Amino acid sequence: MAAGPEMRASDGDRDKVASVLREHYAQGRLTTEEFDERLEQLYTSKTYGELAVLTSDLPDVDLRLLPEVPSRAPERARAGAGKEAGNKKLSEAWAVWAMASGVNWMIWLIIGLTGDDFPYPWPLWVMGPWGVVLLVSTIAGGQGREKNR
Structure with a gap:
Protein backbone atom coordinates (compact mmCIF):
# COMPACT_ATOMS: atom_id res chain seq x y z
CA MET A 1 0.00 0.00 0.00
CA ALA A 2 1.43 3.35 -1.02
CA ALA A 3 1.70 6.03 1.64
CA GLY A 4 -0.51 9.00 0.80
CA PRO A 5 0.23 12.57 1.91
CA GLU A 6 -2.43 12.38 4.63
CA MET A 7 -0.93 9.25 6.22
CA ARG A 8 0.72 9.73 9.60
CA ALA A 9 4.52 9.65 9.70
CA SER A 10 6.59 7.78 12.28
CA ASP A 11 9.63 8.90 14.23
CA ARG A 22 21.46 17.49 7.34
CA GLU A 23 22.93 16.28 4.05
CA HIS A 24 21.62 19.33 2.16
CA TYR A 25 22.84 21.61 4.94
CA ALA A 26 26.29 19.99 4.77
CA GLN A 27 26.32 20.50 1.00
CA GLY A 28 25.48 24.19 1.43
CA ARG A 29 21.96 24.18 0.01
CA LEU A 30 20.46 25.40 3.29
CA THR A 31 21.56 28.22 5.55
CA THR A 32 21.75 27.65 9.28
CA GLU A 33 18.50 29.55 9.79
CA GLU A 34 16.70 27.56 7.09
CA PHE A 35 18.03 24.30 8.49
CA ASP A 36 16.93 25.17 12.05
CA GLU A 37 13.51 26.32 10.85
CA ARG A 38 12.96 23.14 8.84
CA LEU A 39 14.05 20.95 11.75
CA GLU A 40 11.53 22.70 14.00
CA GLN A 41 8.81 22.09 11.42
CA LEU A 42 10.01 18.52 10.92
CA TYR A 43 9.54 17.45 14.52
CA THR A 44 6.04 18.97 14.65
CA SER A 45 5.00 17.35 11.35
CA LYS A 46 2.45 14.57 11.59
CA THR A 47 1.87 13.41 8.00
CA TYR A 48 3.91 12.40 4.97
CA GLY A 49 2.57 15.45 3.14
CA GLU A 50 3.99 17.79 5.79
CA LEU A 51 7.34 15.98 5.56
CA ALA A 52 7.38 16.24 1.76
CA VAL A 53 6.93 20.02 1.90
CA LEU A 54 10.20 20.34 3.86
CA THR A 55 12.26 18.85 1.04
CA SER A 56 10.14 19.80 -2.00
CA ASP A 57 12.59 22.52 -3.16
CA LEU A 58 15.67 20.30 -2.71
CA PRO A 59 17.09 17.67 -5.08
CA ASP A 60 16.38 14.04 -4.21
CA VAL A 61 18.81 12.24 -1.95
CA ASP A 62 19.03 8.46 -2.06
CA LEU A 63 18.32 7.50 1.54
CA ARG A 64 19.85 4.06 0.98
CA LEU A 65 23.27 5.71 0.58
CA LEU A 66 22.99 7.52 3.94
CA PRO A 67 24.07 5.77 7.13
CA GLU A 68 21.31 4.28 9.29
CA VAL A 69 20.08 6.61 12.01
CA PRO A 70 20.17 4.96 15.47
CA SER A 71 16.95 4.74 17.47
CA ARG A 72 16.16 7.76 19.64
CA ALA A 73 14.33 5.78 22.35
CA PRO A 74 17.34 5.63 24.74
CA GLU A 75 18.02 9.33 24.10
CA ARG A 76 14.42 10.21 24.96
CA ALA A 77 14.53 8.13 28.13
CA ARG A 78 17.72 9.90 29.26
CA ALA A 79 16.26 13.31 28.41
CA GLY A 80 13.10 12.56 30.37
CA ALA A 81 15.09 11.40 33.38
CA GLY A 82 17.26 14.53 33.20
CA LYS A 83 14.19 16.79 33.16
CA GLU A 84 12.67 15.00 36.14
CA ALA A 85 15.94 15.29 38.08
CA GLY A 86 16.19 18.99 37.25
CA ASN A 87 12.59 19.60 38.32
CA LYS A 88 13.17 17.69 41.55
CA LYS A 89 16.30 19.71 42.35
CA LEU A 90 14.46 22.98 41.73
CA SER A 91 11.56 21.85 43.91
CA GLU A 92 13.98 20.93 46.69
CA ALA A 93 15.73 24.30 46.39
CA TRP A 94 12.40 26.14 46.65
CA ALA A 95 11.44 24.02 49.68
CA VAL A 96 14.71 24.89 51.44
CA TRP A 97 14.20 28.57 50.59
CA ALA A 98 10.65 28.50 51.99
CA MET A 99 11.80 26.73 55.18
CA ALA A 100 14.68 29.17 55.78
CA SER A 101 12.42 32.15 55.03
CA GLY A 102 9.81 30.85 57.44
CA VAL A 103 12.37 30.34 60.22
CA ASN A 104 13.74 33.86 59.70
CA LEU A 113 6.63 40.41 70.16
CA THR A 114 9.10 40.18 73.05
CA GLY A 115 10.73 43.56 72.46
CA ASP A 116 9.45 47.07 72.73
CA ASP A 117 8.99 47.55 69.00
CA PHE A 118 9.12 45.44 65.85
CA PRO A 119 12.58 45.58 64.23
CA TYR A 120 13.35 46.35 60.61
CA PRO A 121 12.10 43.43 58.43
CA TRP A 122 15.57 41.99 57.90
CA PRO A 123 14.32 38.58 56.67
CA LEU A 124 13.62 40.29 53.35
CA TRP A 125 17.40 40.59 52.88
CA VAL A 126 17.77 36.86 53.45
CA MET A 127 14.92 35.65 51.27
CA GLY A 128 15.00 38.36 48.54
CA PRO A 129 18.30 37.72 46.73
CA TRP A 130 18.03 33.97 47.25
CA GLY A 131 14.48 34.00 45.88
CA VAL A 132 15.51 36.04 42.86
CA VAL A 133 18.28 33.56 42.04
CA LEU A 134 15.85 30.66 42.36
CA LEU A 135 13.25 32.45 40.23
CA VAL A 136 15.77 33.14 37.46
CA SER A 137 16.95 29.51 37.61
CA THR A 138 13.38 28.28 37.38
CA ILE A 139 12.55 30.51 34.41
CA ALA A 140 15.83 29.79 32.61
CA GLY A 141 15.42 26.06 33.26
CA GLY A 142 11.95 26.07 31.75
CA GLN A 143 13.11 27.90 28.64
CA GLY A 144 16.03 25.51 28.27
CA ARG A 145 13.73 22.53 28.38
CA GLU A 146 11.46 24.08 25.76
CA LYS A 147 14.40 24.64 23.41
CA ASN A 148 15.50 21.03 23.80
CA ARG A 149 12.20 19.65 22.60
Whole structure:
Protein backbone atom coordinates (compact mmCIF):
# COMPACT_ATOMS: atom_id res chain seq x y z
CA MET A 1 0.00 0.00 0.00
CA ALA A 2 1.43 3.35 -1.02
CA ALA A 3 1.70 6.03 1.64
CA GLY A 4 -0.51 9.00 0.80
CA PRO A 5 0.23 12.57 1.91
CA GLU A 6 -2.43 12.38 4.63
CA MET A 7 -0.93 9.25 6.22
CA ARG A 8 0.72 9.73 9.60
CA ALA A 9 4.52 9.65 9.70
CA SER A 10 6.59 7.78 12.28
CA ASP A 11 9.63 8.90 14.23
CA GLY A 12 11.74 6.83 11.85
CA ASP A 13 10.30 8.72 8.88
CA ARG A 14 11.09 12.05 10.58
CA ASP A 15 14.63 10.82 11.31
CA LYS A 16 15.15 9.97 7.64
CA VAL A 17 13.97 13.43 6.55
CA ALA A 18 16.26 14.95 9.21
CA SER A 19 19.14 13.02 7.63
CA VAL A 20 18.21 14.42 4.22
CA LEU A 21 18.07 17.96 5.62
CA ARG A 22 21.46 17.49 7.34
CA GLU A 23 22.93 16.28 4.05
CA HIS A 24 21.62 19.33 2.16
CA TYR A 25 22.84 21.61 4.94
CA ALA A 26 26.29 19.99 4.77
CA GLN A 27 26.32 20.50 1.00
CA GLY A 28 25.48 24.19 1.43
CA ARG A 29 21.96 24.18 0.01
CA LEU A 30 20.46 25.40 3.29
CA THR A 31 21.56 28.22 5.55
CA THR A 32 21.75 27.65 9.28
CA GLU A 33 18.50 29.55 9.79
CA GLU A 34 16.70 27.56 7.09
CA PHE A 35 18.03 24.30 8.49
CA ASP A 36 16.93 25.17 12.05
CA GLU A 37 13.51 26.32 10.85
CA ARG A 38 12.96 23.14 8.84
CA LEU A 39 14.05 20.95 11.75
CA GLU A 40 11.53 22.70 14.00
CA GLN A 41 8.81 22.09 11.42
CA LEU A 42 10.01 18.52 10.92
CA TYR A 43 9.54 17.45 14.52
CA THR A 44 6.04 18.97 14.65
CA SER A 45 5.00 17.35 11.35
CA LYS A 46 2.45 14.57 11.59
CA THR A 47 1.87 13.41 8.00
CA TYR A 48 3.91 12.40 4.97
CA GLY A 49 2.57 15.45 3.14
CA GLU A 50 3.99 17.79 5.79
CA LEU A 51 7.34 15.98 5.56
CA ALA A 52 7.38 16.24 1.76
CA VAL A 53 6.93 20.02 1.90
CA LEU A 54 10.20 20.34 3.86
CA THR A 55 12.26 18.85 1.04
CA SER A 56 10.14 19.80 -2.00
CA ASP A 57 12.59 22.52 -3.16
CA LEU A 58 15.67 20.30 -2.71
CA PRO A 59 17.09 17.67 -5.08
CA ASP A 60 16.38 14.04 -4.21
CA VAL A 61 18.81 12.24 -1.95
CA ASP A 62 19.03 8.46 -2.06
CA LEU A 63 18.32 7.50 1.54
CA ARG A 64 19.85 4.06 0.98
CA LEU A 65 23.27 5.71 0.58
CA LEU A 66 22.99 7.52 3.94
CA PRO A 67 24.07 5.77 7.13
CA GLU A 68 21.31 4.28 9.29
CA VAL A 69 20.08 6.61 12.01
CA PRO A 70 20.17 4.96 15.47
CA SER A 71 16.95 4.74 17.47
CA ARG A 72 16.16 7.76 19.64
CA ALA A 73 14.33 5.78 22.35
CA PRO A 74 17.34 5.63 24.74
CA GLU A 75 18.02 9.33 24.10
CA ARG A 76 14.42 10.21 24.96
CA ALA A 77 14.53 8.13 28.13
CA ARG A 78 17.72 9.90 29.26
CA ALA A 79 16.26 13.31 28.41
CA GLY A 80 13.10 12.56 30.37
CA ALA A 81 15.09 11.40 33.38
CA GLY A 82 17.26 14.53 33.20
CA LYS A 83 14.19 16.79 33.16
CA GLU A 84 12.67 15.00 36.14
CA ALA A 85 15.94 15.29 38.08
CA GLY A 86 16.19 18.99 37.25
CA ASN A 87 12.59 19.60 38.32
CA LYS A 88 13.17 17.69 41.55
CA LYS A 89 16.30 19.71 42.35
CA LEU A 90 14.46 22.98 41.73
CA SER A 91 11.56 21.85 43.91
CA GLU A 92 13.98 20.93 46.69
CA ALA A 93 15.73 24.30 46.39
CA TRP A 94 12.40 26.14 46.65
CA ALA A 95 11.44 24.02 49.68
CA VAL A 96 14.71 24.89 51.44
CA TRP A 97 14.20 28.57 50.59
CA ALA A 98 10.65 28.50 51.99
CA MET A 99 11.80 26.73 55.18
CA ALA A 100 14.68 29.17 55.78
CA SER A 101 12.42 32.15 55.03
CA GLY A 102 9.81 30.85 57.44
CA VAL A 103 12.37 30.34 60.22
CA ASN A 104 13.74 33.86 59.70
CA TRP A 105 10.26 35.39 59.81
CA MET A 106 9.45 33.43 62.99
CA ILE A 107 12.64 34.76 64.64
CA TRP A 108 11.71 38.28 63.51
CA LEU A 109 8.19 37.85 64.91
CA ILE A 110 9.46 36.54 68.26
CA ILE A 111 11.89 39.44 68.55
CA GLY A 112 9.11 41.89 67.69
CA LEU A 113 6.63 40.41 70.16
CA THR A 114 9.10 40.18 73.05
CA GLY A 115 10.73 43.56 72.46
CA ASP A 116 9.45 47.07 72.73
CA ASP A 117 8.99 47.55 69.00
CA PHE A 118 9.12 45.44 65.85
CA PRO A 119 12.58 45.58 64.23
CA TYR A 120 13.35 46.35 60.61
CA PRO A 121 12.10 43.43 58.43
CA TRP A 122 15.57 41.99 57.90
CA PRO A 123 14.32 38.58 56.67
CA LEU A 124 13.62 40.29 53.35
CA TRP A 125 17.40 40.59 52.88
CA VAL A 126 17.77 36.86 53.45
CA MET A 127 14.92 35.65 51.27
CA GLY A 128 15.00 38.36 48.54
CA PRO A 129 18.30 37.72 46.73
CA TRP A 130 18.03 33.97 47.25
CA GLY A 131 14.48 34.00 45.88
CA VAL A 132 15.51 36.04 42.86
CA VAL A 133 18.28 33.56 42.04
CA LEU A 134 15.85 30.66 42.36
CA LEU A 135 13.25 32.45 40.23
CA VAL A 136 15.77 33.14 37.46
CA SER A 137 16.95 29.51 37.61
CA THR A 138 13.38 28.28 37.38
CA ILE A 139 12.55 30.51 34.41
CA ALA A 140 15.83 29.79 32.61
CA GLY A 141 15.42 26.06 33.26
CA GLY A 142 11.95 26.07 31.75
CA GLN A 143 13.11 27.90 28.64
CA GLY A 144 16.03 25.51 28.27
CA ARG A 145 13.73 22.53 28.38
CA GLU A 146 11.46 24.08 25.76
CA LYS A 147 14.40 24.64 23.41
CA ASN A 148 15.50 21.03 23.80
CA ARG A 149 12.20 19.65 22.60
